[in-house]
Amino acid sequence: MKEAAQMVRSLEQFIGGRFQAPASGQYLVNLAPATGKPLSQVPRGGGEDVNAAVSAAQEAFDGPWRQWSVEQRAALLDRIADSLQQRADDLAALESADTGKPLALAAKIDIPRAVANFRFFATAVRQFGSDCFPMEGALNYTHRSALGPVALISPWNLPLYLLSWKVAPALAMGNTVVAKPSEMTPMTADALASVFEAADAPPGIFNLIHGLGGEAGQALVEHPDIKAVSFTGGTATGSRVAATAAPQFKKLSLELGGKNPTLVFADCDFEATVNGAVRAAFTNQGQICLCGSRLLVEASLYPRFVEAFVAKVKQLKLGDPEHPETQLGALISAEHREKVESYLALARQEGGEILCGGQRPTLPEPWDQGFFLQPTVIAGLSPSCRTATEEIFGPVVSLHPFETEEEALAIANGVPYGLSASLWTGDVTRAHRLSQALECGLVWVNTWLLRDLRVPFGGVKASGVGREGGRYSLEFFSESKNVCIQWNPNPASPKASS
Ligand code: NAD
Numbered sequence: 001m002k003e004a005a006q007m008v009r010s011l012e013q014f015i016g017g018r019f020q021a022p023a024s025g026q027y028l029v030n031l032a033p034a035t036g037k038p039l040s041q042v043p044r045g046g047g048e049d050v051n052a053a054v055s056a057a058q059e060a061f062d063g064p065w066r067q068w069s070v071e072q073r074a075a076l077l078d079r080i081a082d083s084l085q086q087r088a089d090d091l092a093a094l095e096s097a098d099t100g101k102p103l104a105l106a107a108k109i110d111i112p113r114a115v116a117n118f119r120f121f122a123t124a125v126r127q128f129g130s131d132c133f134p135m136e137g138a139l140n141y142t143h144r145s146a147l148g149p150v151a152l153i154s155p156w157n158l159p160l161y162l163l164s165w166k167v168a169p170a171l172a173m174g175n176t177v178v179a180k181p182s183e184m185t186p187m188t189a190d191a192l193a194s195v196f197e198a199a200d201a202p203p204g205i206f207n208l209i210h211g212l213g214g215e216a217g218q219a220l221v222e223h224p225d226i227k228a229v230s231f232t233g234g235t236a237t238g239s240r241v242a243a244t245a246a247p248q249f250k251k252l253s254l255e256l257g258g259k260n261p262t263l264v265f266a267d268c269d270f271e272a273t274v275n276g277a278v279r280a281a282f283t284n285q286g287q288i289c290l291c292g293s294r295l296l297v298e299a300s301l302y303p304r305f306v307e308a309f310v311a312k313v314k315q316l317k318l319g320d321p322e323h324p325e326t327q328l329g330a331l332i333s334a335e336h337r338e339k340v341e342s343y344l345a346l347a348r349q350e351g352g353e354i355l356c357g358g359q360r361p362t363l364p365e366p367w368d369q370g371f372f373l374q375p376t377v378i379a380g381l382s383p384s385c386r387t388a389t390e391e392i393f394g395p396v397v398s399l400h401p402f403e404t405e406e407e408a409l410a411i412a413n414g415v416p417y418g419l420s421a422s423l424w425t426g427d428v429t430r431a432h433r434l435s436q437a438l439e440c441g442l443v444w445v446n447t448w449l450l451r452d453l454r455v456p457f458g459g460v461k462a463s464g465v466g467r468e469g470g471r472y473s474l475e476f477f478s479e480s481k482n483v484c485i486q487w488n489p490n491p492a493s494p495k496a497s498s
Contacts, residue, residue: 010041011186011210013049014193016056017203023048028183028212033100033330034321036369042186045211050178050219053207057149057176058225060204065176066146068202074122076201077168081118083195084164088115091188095160098187100330100371101284102321110161114188117164120453121473125172128474135484137491144478146174147227147251151220153213153241154189155233156182156332157287157393163189166230169473171205178207178226180217182233184332186210213237221245228477231255232289235391235417235462242465253466253476255289255458257391258419261412262292262448263434265405265425266301272446273424274308280422280448281397282316282375285328289463290420290442290449294388295399296408302401306379309399310355313375319363330370331394337371340394344376347387352378352398383411391417405430413439419459422448441467 010027012019022043032039043049068076084091091114092107099106133140152166163181170177181189189208196206209216213233221229221244228251231241235256245252262277280292297305318328331337337360344358357376362368375395381388383400402408412421420442425431435443441459444450454470466476 008038008040011043011190013043013045013053013210014190014197014206014208015049015053016059016207017197017201019193019197022046022211023052030098030184030186031333032097033332034097034370034372035366036334036371037366039097040187042183043210045209045216047219049209049211050216050223053178053209054149054220054223054225056204057178057207060202061146061148061176063202063204065202065205066174068174070125070128073172073174074126076199077118077122077125077172079199080195080201081115081122083199084111084115084118084192087191087195088112091160091191094187094191095185096321096329098185099156099159099332100321102326102329104324104326105284105329110158114160114164116453117161118168121168121172124169124454124470124474128471135491137488138484138486140482140484143481143483144173144475145481147477147479148175149226150175150177150228150230150477151223151226152177152179153217153220153229153231153233154179154181156185157284157289159185160188160192162232163192165468165473166232167192167206169468170230170477173474173477175228175477176205176207178209178220180209180211180213180220183210183212218244224248226250228252230468230476238464251476253458253468254464255466255468256419256462256464257393257417258289258291258459258463259294259389259391259415259417260290260292260420260422260440261294261296263408263412263421263423263425264295264297264301264305265427265430266298267426268301268424269426269446270305270308274305274312276422276424276446276448277309278312278316282313282328282395283449285331285373286375286395286397287332287393288449292422292448293392293397294383294411294415295397296383296402296411297399298408299401299403302399306355306399310377313377314356316375318361318372318374319367328372328375328395330367330372332371334371336394337373340373340392340396343387343390343392343394343396344378347378347381347398350381350385350387352381352387355379355399357395384414389415405434409434409437413437416462417459418461419463420444
């Protein structure tokens with residue numbers, strides 16, 4: 001393993017506009033999930049690298065960047081989008097190799113979305129206005145200013161997609177950033193750093209620190225000059241990040257885990273619902289925070305639905321991520337697959353029946369060493385058992401029949417998480433009623449993961465705090481200041497002077 005690792009590419013930190021080795025001189029081995037073979041060596045960053053990156057970000061913030069106009073910043077974002085677009089094929093290949101996801105998925109979703117994030121926020125910041133509150137004889141307006149150096153911490157499931165979702169609005173508002181991608185998926189973050197280098201972006205506005213979460217990530221959140229932390233990842237990590245950042249009163253955005261319900265009513269469009277529920281459960285091997293991992297089905301439809309759903313899941317094509325027809329690739333790591341499998345063992349103990357999947361597939365070389373797992377459907381579990389309430393984050397879905405809308409709602413809301421829900425029904429009144437009652441940040445009706453980048457994105461309960469997207473991101477990455485100007489000291493209304 002060590003010899004092989006020495007033959008693969010070594011990544012570097014990107015600090016102050018320069019690629020450089022980590023101060024520790026140490027590297028982590030990054031494996032390709034689909035083959036289990038080394039893909040790259042990742043710098044093991046720590047406090048020293050973080051200090052250098054935050055200093056570079058602070059220096060850049062205090063430099064000419066601060067004078068850049070909105071139009072100049074937006075034009076830079078557009079140039080980054082152009083450059084990502086030009087490299088789209090290479091980036092999709094890197095993302096697929098790094099995550100084990102199908103190349104077709106990376107090419108269709110991950111990379112186009114990263115391009116779109118830069119383009120979207122370039123436009124959004126050009127259109128961004130501020131509030132104005134006129135009084136009798138006076139005028140209030142809200143001035144929004146950049147915060148300074150901000151920390152952007154992202155997970156492994158949608159690496160460039162989620163990193164760019166943070167970098168673009170942070171820079172749009174004039175901040176400087178220190179990004180910490182997941183140590184398991186560093187490749188496209190590294191490519192993004194080269195894009196910034198090639199775009200002649202002011203040195204230090206975008207810094208990249210690789211390393212372990214508990215080391216580089218922790219040091220970054222702790223750093224006193226970091227003014228805000230935008231974190232996407234697991235709920236337990238989010239709680240630790242919050243505990244570290246809160247005593248320093250840093251602005252915090254936490255996008256955390258989910259255990260999202262898909263609610264299916266007997267009056268749904270059957271074909272569309274089966275297809276939608278399969279997509280919601282298994283896209284990206286079930287490793288999307290928004291995946292519908294609990295499938296609640298009205299009892300009168302349950303037998304017919306289960307039969308059609310399982311038949312469809314059995315047809316999903318799993319294996320070589322580069323094959324154009326592959327629908328499911330590998331899980332992110334051997335450890336993560338073991339974690340998912342431990343939930344399958346737990347499901348059996350909890351009385352679940354595995355209707356399909358549950359095994360590692362038999363694949364030819366080199367995929368036989370990859371971290372694949374069949375898409376798995378479980379029935380017969382109590383909706384309140386651990387398997388049905390804890391986030392598994394893999395290709396596993398549990399099926400639960402319900403009799404009434406009230407019961408469906410109670411099951412849907414009966415978990416610690418509250419990120420999203422998808423609701424399949426032909427009854428528009430029910431769709432509105434349930435959408436209001438579901439405890440979550442996003443509801444999809446007769447669809448799943450249909451995204452408009454302007455809408456507020458985020459969860460409630462253990463799924464996080466705060467909203468990102470559109471103006472919500474631009475507001476998060478800036479501080480508001482009210483300016484009150486009195487233009488008439490003797491207004492007609494006595495209220496105005498109080
Ligand atoms: P994770 O929490 O293990 O890691 C996320 C990031 O945090 C990584 O970059 C990691 O290195 C870093 N990190 C770890 N410990 C840290 C610490 N003490 N201080 C600072 N940073 C630290 O999550 P993961 O396994 O990479 O991602 C999967 C999780 O992310 C799932 O729970 C999933 O639901 C969640 N997720 C949520 C959203 C959302 O928008 N709500 C989107 C994608 C993924």
